Amino acid sequence: MKSKVRIALAGFGVVGGGTLQLLREHKADVESRVGAPVEVKWLLSRKKKPASLVGAGVRQTTNWRDIVNDPEVDCIVELIGGTEPARTMIVEALRAGKHIVTANKAVLSKHWNEIFGLAQARHKLVYFEAAVGGGVPIGQALNEGLAGNRIRKIAGILNGTTNYILTRMQEEDLPYATALKEARKAGFAEADPTFDIEGIDAAQKLSILASLAAGVWISPEHVHCEGISRLHDTDMRLIQDRLRSVVKLLAIAESTEKGWILRVHPTLVPRKHPFANVRNEFNAVSLHGNAAGDVMLYGKGAGRLPTSSAVLSDIIFLCRQIANGTAGELPYVTCPPHRKAIIARFD
Amino acid sequence: MKSKVRIALAGFGVVGGGTLQLLREHKADVESRVGAPVEVKWLLSRKKKPASLVGAGVRQTTNWRDIVNDPEVDCIVELIGGTEPARTMIVEALRAGKHIVTANKAVLSKHWNEIFGLAQARHKLVYFEAAVGGGVPIGQALNEGLAGNRIRKIAGILNGTTNYILTRMQEEDLPYATALKEARKAGFAEADPTFDIEGIDAAQKLSILASLAAGVWISPEHVHCEGISRLHDTDMRLIQDRLRSVVKLLAIAESTEKGWILRVHPTLVPRKHPFANVRNEFNAVSLHGNAAGDVMLYGKGAGRLPTSSAVLSDIIFLCRQIANGTAGELPYVTCPPHRKAIIARFD
Numbered sequence: 001m002k003s004k005v006r007i008a009l010a011g012f013g014v015v016g017g018g019t020l021q022l023l024r025e026h027k028a029d030v031e032s033r034v035g036a037p038v039e040v041k042w043l044l045s046r047k048k049k050p051a052s053l054v055g056a057g058v059r060q061t062t063n064w065r066d067i068v069n070d071p072e073v074d075c076i077v078e079l080i081g082g083t084e085p086a087r088t089m090i091v092e093a094l095r096a097g098k099h100i101v102t103a104n105k106a107v108l109s110k111h112w113n114e115i116f117g118l119a120q121a122r123h124k125l126v127y128f129e130a131a132v133g134g135g136v137p138i139g140q141a142l143n144e145g146l147a148g149n150r151i152r153k154i155a156g157i158l159n160g161t162t163n164y165i166l167t168r169m170q171e172e173d174l175p176y177a178t179a180l181k182e183a184r185k186a187g188f189a190e191a192d193p194t195f196d197i198e199g200i201d202a203a204q205k206l207s208i209l210a211s212l213a214a215g216v217w218i219s220p221e222h223v224h225c226e227g228i229s230r231l232h233d234t235d236m237r238l239i240q241d242r243l244r245s246v247v248k249l250l251a252i253a254e255s256t257e258k259g260w261i262l263r264v265h266p267t268l269v270p271r272k273h274p275f276a277n278v279r280n281e282f283n284a285v286s287l288h289g290n291a292a293g294d295v296m297l298y299g300k301g302a303g304r305l306p307t308s309s310a311v312l313s314d315i316i317f318l319c320r321q322i323a324n325g326t327a328g329e330l331p332y333v334t335c336p337p338h339r340k341a342i343i344a345r346f347d
Numbered sequence: 348m349k350s351k352v353r354i355a356l357a358g359f360g361v362v363g364g365g366t367l368q369l370l371r372e373h374k375a376d377v378e379s380r381v382g383a384p385v386e387v388k389w390l391l392s393r394k395k396k397p398a399s400l401v402g403a404g405v406r407q408t409t410n411w412r413d414i415v416n417d418p419e420v421d422c423i424v425e426l427i428g429g430t431e432p433a434r435t436m437i438v439e440a441l442r443a444g445k446h447i448v449t450a451n452k453a454v455l456s457k458h459w460n461e462i463f464g465l466a467q468a469r470h471k472l473v474y475f476e477a478a479v480g481g482g483v484p485i486g487q488a489l490n491e492g493l494a495g496n497r498i499r500k501i502a503g504i505l506n507g508t509t510n511y512i513l514t515r516m517q518e519e520d521l522p523y524a525t526a527l528k529e530a531r532k533a534g535f536a537e538a539d540p541t542f543d544i545e546g547i548d549a550a551q552k553l554s555i556l557a558s559l560a561a562g563v564w565i566s567p568e569h570v571h572c573e574g575i576s577r578l579h580d581t582d583m584r585l586i587q588d589r590l591r592s593v594v595k596l597l598a599i600a601e602s603t604e605k606g607w608i609l610r611v612h613p614t615l616v617p618r619k620h621p622f623a624n625v626r627n628e629f630n631a632v633s634l635h636g637n638a639a640g641d642v643m644l645y646g647k648g649a650g651r652l653p654t655s656s657a658v659l660s661d662i663i664f665l666c667r668q669i670a671n672g673t674a675g676e677l678p679y680v681t682c683p684p685h686r687k688a689i690i691a692r693f694d
Contacts, residue, residue, distance in 0.1 A: 001676070022495055022638055033494055035676060129492075135639035137492025144491065145476075145484025147380055148369055148659025274624045274645055291369055291656035292482035292646060298621055299642035309638035312495025324673045329348070329382060 002074075005034060005319040008042035008067035010089065011079030012049060015103055015130070018308030019079065019315075024055065026312070033316050036323040042067045044080070064089045068096050074322045077315060078102040087111050090126075094118045099327055101314040103130035103307060109204045112217045123328035125321070127314035132205045133158065135306025136299040137313065138285050142212045149289030151213040152255040156285035157278050158205040160301045161196035162228050162249045164188045166266075167279045169236050170246055176232045188281050198227035199264040202251040209285070210253035210262055218253075218260055226265040245269055246276050274298075349421075352381060352666040355389035355414035357436065358426030359396060362450055362477070365655030366426065366662075371402065373659070380663050383670040389414045391427070411436045415443050421669045424662060425449040434458050437473075441465045446674055448661040450477035450654060456551045459564045470675035472668070474661035479552045480505065482653025483646040484660065485632050489559045496636030498560040499602040503632035504625050505552040507648045508543035509575050509596045511535045513613075514626045516583050517593055523579045535628050545574035546611040549598040556632065557600035557609055565600075565607055573612040592616055593623050621645075 009016055023030060023040060031037050040058050043049070044067055048060045064085060067073055076093045078100060080086050086107045090100055091114065100119070102108070108115065108131055119126045129139040133156075142151065157163050161183055168179040180197075183189035195201050203223035210218045228249055239245050250267040253260060269275045274296055278284040283301030288294050300306040321327035356363055370377065370387060378384050387405050390396070391414055395407045411432060414420055423440045425447060427433050433454045437447055438461065447466070449455070455462065455478055466473045476486040480503075489498065504510050508530055515526040527544075530536035542548050550570040557565045575596055586592050597614040600607060616622045621643055625631040630648030635641050647653040668674035 018638075026495065026497070029497075030495075135636070136642060137488050137639075140487065140492035141484050144664055145487035145660055146656065147663045148373065148377075148656045150373070150376075272624055272626065274621065277619055277621045277624045279619065289482070289656060291365075291652040291659070292484075293650075293653055295483060295644070295646035297642070297644055300640045303640075305638040306640055309493065309495045309636060312638070313492055316494045317491055324676055326671045326673055329671055 002036055002323045002325065005036055005038050005074050005322050006041045006072050007038060007075045007077055007315065007319070008044065008070070008073045009040055009077050009079065010044040010064060010067060011081065012043055012045035013079065013081070014304045015307045015311060016045070016079040018304040019077065019311045020055070022305070022308050022312045023315070030312070030316060034319045034323050036319070038315065038319050041073060042070065065092075068092045068098070073098060075099040075101060075315070075318060077311065078104055079311070080104075081106065083107050083110050087115075090115055091118060094122055094124050094126075097122065097124070099124050099318055099322065100126040101311060101318060102126065102128050103311055104128075105131040105204050105208065108208060109220055112211065112219075116217075125318055125327055127318050128208075129314045130307045130310035132208050133283050133285060133297070133310075134299070134301040134303060135309045136283055136285065136297050136301060137310065138209065138297050139212065140313065140317075141295070141297055142209070142287065146287060146289050146292055146295060149291045151287050151289055153288035154206070154209050154213060154253045154285065156206070156209070156251050157248055157275060157283055158202040158251045158285070158301065159196050159199070159249060160281035160283060161189045161193060162199070162202070163278065163283070164281045166228060166247055166249065170240060171279075173237065197229050199225045199249060202249060202264045203262075206251040206253055206262055206264060210260060213253070214255070214260055218262060222262055224263040224265070228266055231266055239268065240271075243268060244271050246271060248275055248278070250275070349383055349670045349672070352383055352385050352421050352669050353388045353419050354385060354422045354424055354662065354666070355391065355417070355420045356387055356424050356426065357391040357411060357414060358428065359390055359392035360426065360428070361651045362654045362658060363392070363426040365651040366424065366658045367402070369652070369655050369659045370662070377659070377663055381666045381670050383666070385662065385666050388420060389417065412439075415439045415445070420445060422446040422448060422662070422665060424658065425451055426658070427451075428453065430454050430457050434462075437462055438465060441469055441471050441473075444469065444471070446471050446665055446669065447473040448658060448665060449473065449475050450658055451475075452478040452551050452555065455555060456567055459558065459566075463564075472665055472674055474665050475555075476661045477654045477657035479555050480630050480632060480644070480657075481646070481648040481650060482656045483630055483632065483644045483648060484657065485556065485644050486559065487660065487664075488642070488644060489556070489634065493634060493636050493639055493642060496638045498634050498636055500635035501553070501556050501560060501600045501632065503553070503556070503598050504595055504622060504630055505549040505598045505632070505648065506543050506546070506596060507628035507630060508536045508540060509546070509549070510625065510630070511628045513575060513594055513596065517587060518626075520584065544576050546572045546596060549596060549611045550609075553598035553600055553609055553611060557607060560600070561602070561607055565609060569609055571610040571612070575613055578613055586615065587618075590615060591618050593618060595622055595625070597622070
């Protein structure tokens with residue numbers, strides 16, 4: 001057993017701040033679950049912060065090489081977001097023998113094979129529960145809770161912005177433009193909402209989930225993707241009253257005889273289906289296991305503390321393995337590369 | 348690393364047969380997830396079975412002492428059900444240095460403190476994912492996926508029989524007696540349904556979940572329990588149309604200022620709440636984490652393969668730790684005894 005695990009927090013924005021807060025508030029619990037104290041040795045941010053905010057004993061730097069080059073650091077928690085310098089830092093950290101926790105969907109979507117190829121070669125772990133589904137422990141369910149299953153279908157409401165807009169349109173008869181405006185006001189939509197509205201965010205998350213199930217990387221380029229911006233004139237009332245259904249932006253991955261098919265598009269969901277009551281900014285994912293049948297997970301897909309909760313559960317799971325000396329013994333826990341995925345065209 | 352993990356299957360009924368089937372079908376996958384082959388060395392059953400059914404190389408016995416006394420056995424998978432001889436076998440197995448996987452809610456409800464006290468003293472693990480929620484990976488979520496949270500409220504639809512009856516009463520306007528008869532026909536109710544109907548089954552499951560969250564055993568005796576048999580004359584249509592709600596038998600555990608309060612009773616659930624669309628024999632559990640917020644898990648709470656799926660995920664998680672030599676290093680993963688639960692009266 002290691003007597004202490006040392007981590008570096010890279011990024012001190014919304015999720016970085018939340019993660020540091022949880023690490024402090026749950027200090028005793030984290031230590032008992034890991035089996036050793038977890039020390040935040042470094043904080044990487046753009047500007048140095050007051051020590052009162054960061055805590056005594058935490059070193060600060062604005063240069064990521066400082067944390068990658070510190071041989072005492074066991075694990076880097078990457079929360080800076082975006083593709084660069086996140087990618088270079090992760091790659092150099094793996095080369096330097098460090099494990100990774102990340103919440104960064106963008107860097108995984110673009111550099112999956114490079115990152116996991118390197119992680120497997122070096123027997124390092126890369127955990128990313130927060131990158132898909134925020135506070136919903138979906139990666140843990142795929143990797144462990146449903147480990148006794150083959151997952152051949154995944155369907156989910158993976159984007160909170162579009163789900164919020166659709167819920168307001170349907171429940172309050174709002175036109176699309178008004179619902180979008182309200183989503184912005186409530187903090188659920190960006191100034192430029194294209195990434196969410198057009199289904200790109202959902203497609204990136206789906207590609208990550210499908211890759212976990214398939215055991216090989218399926219890029220978001222293979223996702224047939226249609227957003228909700230063409231629903232402007234859809235008669236939501238007719239859909240509800242006559243078809244007894246609601247419209248949801250579903251992300252669906254299926255293993256068929258032809259191979260995996262991945263798609264994101266607005267879908268009619270019967271009112272009695274569990275997805276129909278996934279409202280506002282909530283997310284849900286349904287996994288179809290050959291033994292367990294349909295298992296659905298539901299919760300907050302974004303936000304400071306839900307995302308930080310996922311980061312912290314990764315930190316705990318990883319640091320326990322670091323503490324007991326088994327981290328990286330089995331490469332499978334990130335993405336088992338034992339099958340070749342055939343990716344079918346959606347038509 | 349151990350080159351092989353040897354388990355004994357105790358019990359060859361519905362779940363025992365399902366577990367053996369899954370272990371065989373997923374052999375390569377199990378081995379890659381565990382990091383070593385998992386060999387079923389023994390099968391304990393009331394009568395010896397044909398070798399064609401059991402598989403070559405599996406020894407059979409009708410005496411549980413044979414598997415407890417075999418020093419090669421690392422883990423006993425207890426699927427015989429009931430309190431005896433299950434309790435004695437588990438206790439003797441722990442004393443003999445074996446880890447346990449069990450699907451047996453009854454034995455845990457009655458002998459929790461004895462079993463986990465012994466497990467902790469001997470640094471052995473007792474996993475029981477299948478004992479609550481069947482195929483729904485709720486224990487894994489509580490222990491790992493939401494490890495970065497304090498769970499202060501649990502609410503769930505934990506009994507498939509009553510949920511099936513209530514769904515049929517509400518959706519098809521059936522009287523209670525007819526719905527119960529149909530539940531029997533569909534295989535979702537026993538000849539004597541008291542255990543399910545009166546909420547005792549849900550209370551036992553709730554006490555297990557609350558104990559995991561509280562970190563100390565809260566016996567089902569502390570659960571205020573009211574079943575659905577007094578709903579005979581309830582006007583379901585009025586509840587649906589005028590109150591826009593459905594009736595669900597909810598099991599609720601809350602940590603309050605006075606202590607934990609546990610209760611099972613019929614509850615009005617608004618039609619737009621995620622619980623409202625948990626229909627027929629399905630189960631759902633909502634966990635309120637201080638960071639993640641409300642996280643719900645949904646799936647099949649019973650049945651041969653869903654239950655076997657949960658048993659197999661426990662086997663994989665446990666055998667990996669046996670293979671890499673860390674099983675039992677941390678006692679917390681079963682029930683962390685670091686807090687004293689104060690159990691409030693429900694009034």
